Each structure stands twice: as C-alpha cells, then as structure tokens.
Amino acid sequence: MQALLDAIAAAPLPTEACRIFHGRGGLNPGCEGWTLDAYPPVWVFTSFEPADDALLAAVHQALQARWATLAPGAALHWVYQCRHPQQRETRTMAGQVPEPHVVQEDGARYLVHVLRGQNHGLFLDMAEGRRWVQRHAAQHPGLRVLNLFAYTCAFSVAALRAGAAQVVNVDMAGGALATGRQNHRLNGLEAGALFWDHDIFSSWGKITRHGPYGLVIIDPPSYQKGSFVATKDYARLLRRLPDLLAPGGHALLCLNAPELDSAFLHQQVQEQAPTLQFVERLANPATFADAQPERALKVLVYREAG
Known part of the structure; x- marks a missing residue:
C-alpha cells in the first residue's frame, strides 16, 4: 500500500x-x-x-x-x-x-460520468493517441476521418480542433454517441461531425460510399460478447481498410487486450491488408508505465501505400 x-x-x-x-x-x-x-x-x-x-x-x-x-x-x-x-x-x-462533470485535456473539454458504470467517458490511457490525431490533422488540412467504435467521440474532437474537415463517428451505442454530440458542443465543433449509431459490420456499404478517408481510427473493445471479439473480428475490420483509405492515408489501430500482443496486430495486417506499411507504435502516457508493455494498450500507426 x-x-x-x-x-x-x-x-x-x-x-x-x-x-x-x-x-x-x-x-x-x-x-x-x-x-x-x-x-x-x-x-x-x-x-x-x-x-x-x-x-x-x-x-x-x-x-x-x-x-x-x-x-x-x-x-x-x-x-x-x-x-x-x-x-x-x-x-x-x-x-x-x-453535474454535469466536465474535464479538460490539452484544452479540449469532455463530459464524464464517474458514478455511472466502469467506463467514465474518457479513456485516460488513450491520451497520446488523441494527441497524435490532433498533430496529424494539423499537418493534413482538410483531413477526412472515419472513427470506428467512436464511443464518446474524443478522437473526433481532437481531429476537428486541429482542422479536420469532417469526422464520421460510428458506434452502435446510441447513448455513447449522444455524449459524443455533447462533447462536440462543449468545444464548439458541431460542424463537420457525423454520428452514425450503426452496427459497423452491417454498414460497410454506407461507410465505404462516404469515403475514402485520409485517416481511419479503429479502437474496438477487446471483448464484448455479441459485438466484438478481437481474435476473430479484427481481421474483418482490417480487410476493409484498403477500400476505405485514400492513397497515402493512415490507419490508427488500437488494441487493449492483455492476452494479445502487438505481433498479433502486425500479423493480422500482413494477412488482411498487406498494402499497409507500418509507421510507428505510439507510447502510452508515462503514468501508465507497465512491467509488461505488450499487455498494455497497443496503438499502431499504418500508412496505405500510394
């Protein structure tokens, strides 16, 4: 203690x-x-x-x-x-x-609910991922972003604050997306954000037609019975990436399953989307230091050739 x-x-x-x-x-x-x-x-x-x-x-x-x-x-x-x-x-x-409980991160404001459920509305270990998205959007004016498993849309807020032209937020949890809408209002970012409460796996037609995207963010739950199981469903996401990404576009691939290491993601990409090139793995915040880094959050950046 x-x-x-x-x-x-x-x-x-x-x-x-x-x-x-x-x-x-x-x-x-x-x-x-x-x-x-x-x-x-x-x-x-x-x-x-x-x-x-x-x-x-x-x-x-x-x-x-x-x-x-x-x-x-x-x-x-x-x-x-x-x-x-x-x-x-x-x-x-x-x-x-x-109530409401609004917190800040790098100047952005987010609504949280620390008395409701296990997830409070903002995943603190993903702070470096949000910073990377903000830097990337600032370096690519007019960026169009697809945010899959958007939850409360913190990635979208980061992208739009940095100048992204549009973010499509997709999540089957309507309540989480409702909080996402509030987060955009808190930051004066209502223009440029779309919110689709869809099952991703049955909405590829709509998602693809709205593309291509300069950045695709994939941040699924590690295991959610009846919704997403990383060992079988991540491959289904990755094989869609070449059709979703614009030439030279980037993918931010996230995995928070302790039992699966970064090699799992690398192998999945090689098998399902071999045209993608690995760029870097983002470091987690220093306050999330782990004796076994491969059990901690994995955030990998890939780039579509072209």
Missing part, C-alpha cells in the same frame, strides 16, 4: 484528467489491484479486488492530507469504485460529483 500512499503524497494539483497511480502496471508489488485517477475536481480510486474499511480509510486520510496542501480550504471530492466481479460498487466517499 505504501507505493499508493506515496503517489498520493506527491501528486500535483490536477488541472486535467489524468492517471495518478497505476498499480495495474505491475511496477509496485502488492498494489496490482489499484488505480487512482483525477477527473478534476474529483479523485477516483478504483480497486479490482474487494477493499476493506482500513484501506479506504488510509486512502481517505492520504487524499485529505494532500488536498489540504494543494488546495487549502477547498472541499475534497473522491469516489471509490470496486470492479471485483463479486463486489461491484461505486460510491462517493467525500464531497460530491458535479
């Missing part, structure tokens, strides 16, 4: 959404089940194993002491979430969560 408490004691005043402690990375023995995130003004402590009262009291004491130093006189707001299969719960431990 000491590594967690030390991270809290050294935490800077969070002004943007970020991870503070990543026990899941395996670099702090005994802390593998814990993470601490900042969604200002709220701290979110997540445990993947049941947390007893003594642990929660220690976290509270540490947060309270650090907050008194960082923001003297300000109220402490923190949330505890347990993700153990037998003890799933989320509760406010101190203060309150603002």
Whole structure:
C-alpha cells in the first residue's frame, strides 16, 4: 500500500484528467489491484479486488492530507469504485460529483460520468493517441476521418480542433454517441461531425460510399460478447481498410487486450491488408508505465501505400 500512499503524497494539483497511480502496471508489488485517477475536481480510486474499511480509510486520510496542501480550504471530492466481479460498487466517499462533470485535456473539454458504470467517458490511457490525431490533422488540412467504435467521440474532437474537415463517428451505442454530440458542443465543433449509431459490420456499404478517408481510427473493445471479439473480428475490420483509405492515408489501430500482443496486430495486417506499411507504435502516457508493455494498450500507426 505504501507505493499508493506515496503517489498520493506527491501528486500535483490536477488541472486535467489524468492517471495518478497505476498499480495495474505491475511496477509496485502488492498494489496490482489499484488505480487512482483525477477527473478534476474529483479523485477516483478504483480497486479490482474487494477493499476493506482500513484501506479506504488510509486512502481517505492520504487524499485529505494532500488536498489540504494543494488546495487549502477547498472541499475534497473522491469516489471509490470496486470492479471485483463479486463486489461491484461505486460510491462517493467525500464531497460530491458535479453535474454535469466536465474535464479538460490539452484544452479540449469532455463530459464524464464517474458514478455511472466502469467506463467514465474518457479513456485516460488513450491520451497520446488523441494527441497524435490532433498533430496529424494539423499537418493534413482538410483531413477526412472515419472513427470506428467512436464511443464518446474524443478522437473526433481532437481531429476537428486541429482542422479536420469532417469526422464520421460510428458506434452502435446510441447513448455513447449522444455524449459524443455533447462533447462536440462543449468545444464548439458541431460542424463537420457525423454520428452514425450503426452496427459497423452491417454498414460497410454506407461507410465505404462516404469515403475514402485520409485517416481511419479503429479502437474496438477487446471483448464484448455479441459485438466484438478481437481474435476473430479484427481481421474483418482490417480487410476493409484498403477500400476505405485514400492513397497515402493512415490507419490508427488500437488494441487493449492483455492476452494479445502487438505481433498479433502486425500479423493480422500482413494477412488482411498487406498494402499497409507500418509507421510507428505510439507510447502510452508515462503514468501508465507497465512491467509488461505488450499487455498494455497497443496503438499502431499504418500508412496505405500510394
């Protein structure tokens, strides 16, 4: 537990959404089940194993002491979430969560819901992916982007803020896309964004007709029963890429399945879309350092020849 408490004691005043402690990375023995995130003004402590009262009291004491130093006189707001299969719960431990709860990242604003479900609306480990999209869009004026498995459309916000001409956001979850629309409104980016609540695998005709695209982003769930299973469905996505990409276009391929390494993606691309050329693998945020990088998030950039 000491590594967690030390991270809290050294935490800077969070002004943007970020991870503070990543026990899941395996670099702090005994802390593998814990993470601490900042969604200002709220701290979110997540445990993947049941947390007893003594642990929660220690976290509270540490947060309270650090907050008194960082923001003297300000109220402490923190949330505890347990993700153990037998003890799933989320509760406010101190203060309150603002409604609406809007956080920032690199100047962009995003709506989050830390009390609702396991996914809070903004995947913090994908911050470098969003930065890459923003840089890429800035370097390619008029870029047309296809954002598959768009979720709450953070990639779209990043692209449009940097000057992309249009982003097509596709996700079968209408609720997530509704939040995506709100994210675009928060950033004054309502023009240029399309939102299609479609099953991607039954919508290729519409998606292809709207192309070609200078950038295709594929960020699927690692496993979602009845929707997407990476070991069999990623290939179905990749074989469509040559028809979707404009000559010289790029693909951002994401995979967050611990059991599948980057070699899996490389092999899939070689088999299903051999005209694509590997460019680079993006580094994850430093706060997500992992003792086994191949188990962590993989984000690969490819380019269509031409």
